[in-house]
Amino acid sequence: MGKFELEKSIQSWLKGFRKHRAFDDGHLQEMEVHLRDHIDDLTADGYNPEDAFRKATASFGESDKVAREEYWNHERGPSIRKWLFAAMLKNYYRTSLRTMLRNPLTTFINVFGLAVAIGSTMVVYSFYEYDQRIDQFHEHKHEVFLVTNYVNRDGTLAQYGTSPAPIGERFTNDFPGVYSMTRVLDDRAVVKSDEEVYHESVRLVDPDFLEMFTFPLSRGDRKSLRDPNTIIISADMAEKYFAHVDPIGQELKVIFSSGTSKTFQVGGIAEEFPLERTISFDFLINFENIVTVAPDFNVDDWGIEVAATFIHLSDPSEINDMSQLLSGYQEAQRQANPDWPVEAFNFVSLAELHQRSGFIEKDISHDYNAEARLGMPIIAGLMMILACLNYINIAMTSAVKRLKEIGLRKVIGANRGQLVLQFLSENVVMTLFALALGLILAMAIFIPWFIDLSGDPLKLNLLDPYLWLFSAAIVLLTGIVSGLYPAIYISRYQSVQIFDGRLRFGKKSLVTKLFLGLQLIITCSSITCAIIFTQNNEFQHSRPWGYDQELAVYAQAPDAKGARQLQTAMLQSAGVTNTTLSKNHIGTSYENAIIHFPDREYEVELLEVDDQYLSVMGISLKSGRDFLPDVASERQSVIVNETMVDRLALNDALATQFEMNGTKYKIIGVMEDFHSYNFFYGIEPMMIALAAPETMQFVTLKTNAINRASVYEELQDHWLELFPETPFQGAYQEDTWTGFFDQLYSAERFYKALAIIAIMLAGMGLYGLVTLNVTSRVREFSIRKVLGAGVGHLASSVGNQYLVLFLVSLIIGVPFSYWIGVAAMEMLFAYPMPMTVSGLVLAVVIMIFVVLLVVSTQIRNVLKSNPVTGLRAE
Amino acid sequence: MISKNLTAASTKPIILAILKQGNSYGYLIIKKIKELSDGQMQYTDGMLYPVLHRLEKEGLITSNWTMTNETRPRKYYAITELGKAALNEEQLQWAKVTSVLDSLWNVQPTTK
Incomplete structure (x- = not known):
């Protein structure tokens, strides 16, 4: 024993107090002062420093007891429950972090898998968010309605966005509530400035068009549309035709499809249109020009149609009364166009138009998003299922390593609810990490990729409160969905069983296998779909058009x-x-x-x-x-x-x-x-x-x-x-047909990417499981090796259980994939590719390759491991 | 030697009473109690502090770190009005207990 050093001893005494959470810095200082005062007094009484220190610390008492007493102060406070709960959660949070850090591989698999899945849902979110904003920037979107009509086509009523030419003017005459209307008609014309000449689409509208659709003008006056000799052009067209001069007041000669022509003066330039729009224009001219555009177009003929008629109501609730009063219109239309009898008229507000336009034929705000709106959540959902299954499987298997912790917690009084809460909060912590990574993945990779593929200008705005609500919901949902089962399962065990070592746990769990099987089946289907789409593209390319299109x-x-x-x-x-x-x-x-x-x-x-x-x-x-x-x-x-x-x-x-x-x-x-x-x-x-x-x-x-x-x-x-x-x-x-094949190619790329993600998720899940399985059997393998087990024997003892599972998954997954593939083809294509076995065979080969790759890495580890280390480890 | 229970029960009035005589800090309070009881009241010094903190939390005393040049900074405690009222209440209660005990101990046995 060395020489006694007072200062050192005081510091180490303080250390004993510092480790208790009950004391804050003030408390510690106060106690230090006390001790020093006491030592000073004792030294003055003639004690040597060492004895003085001994005596003073002895009379001060044990740090544990003081700390416990101090705890009582906290607990007697008004918010002890809250405080207790916070302490508990903090403890759980720490435990989760420690668990996560202790198993970096499984943590990576879980977090990364979830992040990929969350990233996909973020794409879906931003797609929906974008989709919801389409055409929503018009101030009067709730008061402006598209007039649609229902026509009986071969027994089913189809809704059309076109309307009889006179109907708009009749509305303004017959209903005082309708205070303006616009007809819309497009003409494929040639537009010519001094320098430029192109084929363009020129839109004929009534002057109120710009009051109803509030596209802001960057230059000029929206009222100038009242002048039939004026033309209003978009920002793009201003750039295209008048790159070097001020467009306002310039002349544009328009040669209409009927061969007639007219010269217009530019009266206004629209600001750059928002990306979230389906209705816009390149050129706007007054509808009165119809006499030039189509000399034989009779605006009073109920048998002639315009591309769209919009009406603007002062009180949108009146719209419901109006539909009742339209029988006269219907009669006029039926007489004029008996071959195309309208069964009913109906109105769709501008606010709803985009969402419904998928169901309206010949609608000027045509919608290409309907399938994506349906398909994307399904795909993101499947990803989430894959990722959650990964988590569940790994959590249950890795629980083997944590049995002692669970047992101990039970012994010191944790009830089952607390254990479940602990595991759930652990899971939520992990999901939070996944959320952060998922957001990064979505913003850096997925969304740019999606934009490249679809052209939709998606974005994630981190300031969007709904994004955070959505994220919170995702975190809670996945955290709980994926964590609940393992939590309940793990917390079920009695501590006696656990410490006894009697418990055989996790290795042969049927549920684990079921989940892994489900993952393999989903993966099998995704691979099959990707392959089918690729094959189908070739099939469609080589499909005869029925005429000689090449020459x-x-x-x-x-x-x-x-x-x-x-x-x-x-x-x-x-x-x-x-x-x-x-x-x-x-x-x-x-x-x-x-x-x-x-x-x-x-x-x-x-x-x-x-x-x-x-x-x-x-x-x-x-x-x-x-x-x-x-x-x-x-x-x-x-x-x-x-x-x-x-x-x-x-x-x-x-x-x-x-x-x-x-x-x-x-x-x-x-x-x-x-x-x-x-x-x-x-x-x-x-x-x-x-x-x-x-x-x-x-x-x-x-x-x-x-x-x-x-x-x-x-x-x-x-x-x-x-x-x-x-x-x-x-x-x-x-x-x-270039556009058609481009579309097919986009779909192919999309499904290939999905298949790769699915393979990755399932591969990671499998890898995690096999790794856990192998590590928990180190001893067994070491003994086998010592006893002279060969490569084949070891490989089969690692791989056999997966082999059976894999075969069963294939037996279920292959027909299922086949069915999915056929259904998807039939839904999307009028002439689907006849399903061949080759696609399925290829899918199975890919699956076998992935599974072999994953399992063999672990078999290799077992083979390379030194049995001596393996036996000493436990 | 005074029993642990009794020591614990009397800590609160003793502290309040000492502080009523003037502001003081932990070590001095302990020292004073030991002096007054001739060492009959056995304290674990450290246990005083949780009590002081509790009284402070209940609003009976306040505390203040005081720095002087010649000594270490010390945390001085002072009694509040609420603390004085609590001390009065304690005094009444202890007086009651003492009078009950006195009257019981002064009674002559009725039978031999």
Whole structure:
């Protein structure tokens, strides 16, 4: 024993007090002063420092007892319960942190898995948040209503966003509550400034449009729309046409689709539109210009439709009364358009329009989000399930290591509720970490990726209070959902059993296996879906369109005369083997025709073309004949597709006659089906008739593979000569579907990413489980090794239990995946890929690879481990 | 030697009474009690402090760290009005207890 040092001894005495939470710094100082005073007195009485210190500390008493007494002070305080609870939670929090740090691997798997899942839900959240904001910036969104109508189509009522042309003006006349309205009609026109000329969409609206849709103008006056000679342009268009001059007061010449033209003065420029919009415009002109745009458009004809009619009510609640009073309108419409009888009119407020537009056909605020709105929460939910299952499994298995802690807590008086609370709070702490990581993942990776894929301008605003509410809900929900079962399960054990060592726990849990199996099944399905989507893309790419789309090049001339000139010019080209003129063109436009039989009527699609169309487009005839050239009576002949024959049950098609627009037609041929839309849609009944020569604006050229590019260039050259005023409007027929394949490709990328995440989650879960299993059996393996177990033996003793589980998961998962795949294909595609086994086989191979990889790393660890260390460890 | 229970029970009035005579700090209070009881009241010194803190919490006394140049900084306690009232109450109670005991101890046995 060394020399006594008073100062050191006092400090170490104080240390004994400091460790008690009951004392604060003031208490400690007070006691130190006391001790020093006492020692001073004793020294003055003649004691040596060591004895004085002994005597003083002895009479001061044990730190524990003083601390306990001091605790009483706290407990007698007014908020002892709160204080106790806080102390308890603090303790739990510390325990959780310690547990987490002690098992970095499982913690990483849990936190990272949950973070990925939470990150996905954040994408869903920001998508919904974005979706909710669409078109919501208009001040009068609750008072402005779109007039929609219901039409009976083959027995089901379909809602349309278009409306009869006169209805808007009638509303303002008949209902005092309607104080303004706007009709909307779009025209595909050519817009020309001094420097620039492009094809554009010009929107005709009533002057009140800008009062109802409150797009702010950056320049000019919204009232200028009252002047029919004024045009209002978007910020983008201002940039496009007037990059170097002030647009206000500048002239724009608009050549409308009917060939008429008019010069307008720019009267206003809209501010950059918010990204969250579906309704906007490039060019706005007064609806009165309809007399120029479409000279034969009769605004009082109930049989003619405009793209949309919006009405503005001073009191939105009146809207319910109005629907009742519309029978007169309905009558007028039915008389004017008996082929398209409206069953009812109905109103949709601007505030609701976006959410409902998925169900409204031909609606100007068209919605592409409906499927995503449904699909995304399902996907995020699956991710959360995977991550929670990981947690549950790992928590239950790793509880083996914590049995002593649980037993001890029980012995010192924790009841089951407290234990459950402890495990739950541990879980919530972990989920909080996952939330932080998930937010980072979402903002740094997932959302940018989603924007890249979908183009939707999603963002996470950390100042958005609802985001935090949502996050809190997610944390509590996942924390509790994933933690409750393990907590209850673990806390069930009696401490006696635990300390006895009798308890065999966690290794053979049926539930653990069930959960792992479920994960494997979900993963199997995700992989299968990704593979099916990839295969389906190839399938769709190679699917025949039913006509010869690769060798056709087309252009839409400004008028029929121009089309004929272009045709004549192109006939000189060596690469052109045949040409055709038409009014409509596959993939670009068609007419809706109502055909009447003596006993029934049908709506079918109609292409009006010339007699060379079938041969140029490579459409084959199944029976009957093609149109005869230069025979007048052929104008009353049609060629129908197979679908029309089937759908209309035309038993003897070639002998069938019907009436259309008051004229009798006869079917002279049946052609093989071809796709006039992309493959999301089915083939509809369609027929082809000869067009009036003065309506044919499309020129289509048949060429061959070698000359295709040069023919296309020649076409553009001739266009420039013939129509220097009009930008070129034509394309390779193939390119009509580029958008469709882009969409398919996006979907493929999306599902591949999901599959990768699913594999990752399940792989991590499995890895965690196997690792825990192996570590808890170190001793067993060491003994086996000492006794001479070989590679095969050890591998099977690690892997066997997973092998069986894996096989069972495959037996359930493969048919399930197959079913999911078929269902998804049938829902999305009119002509789904026939399911093949190859996709499933590939999925299974990937799964086997992942499982083998995961299990083999652990088998390798067991093989490499030194049995001596393993035996000494316990 | 005075029993533990009795010591514990009398701590509160003793502290209040000492402080009524003037402000004081922990070590001095203990020293005074020991002097007054001729060492008959056995205290574990440390146990005084939780009591002082409790009295302070109840509002019967207040405390104040006082620094002087020649000595260590010390935490001085002072009695409050509430503390004085509590002391009066204690005095009444102790007087009552003493009078009950006195009258019992002065009674002559009725039977031999």
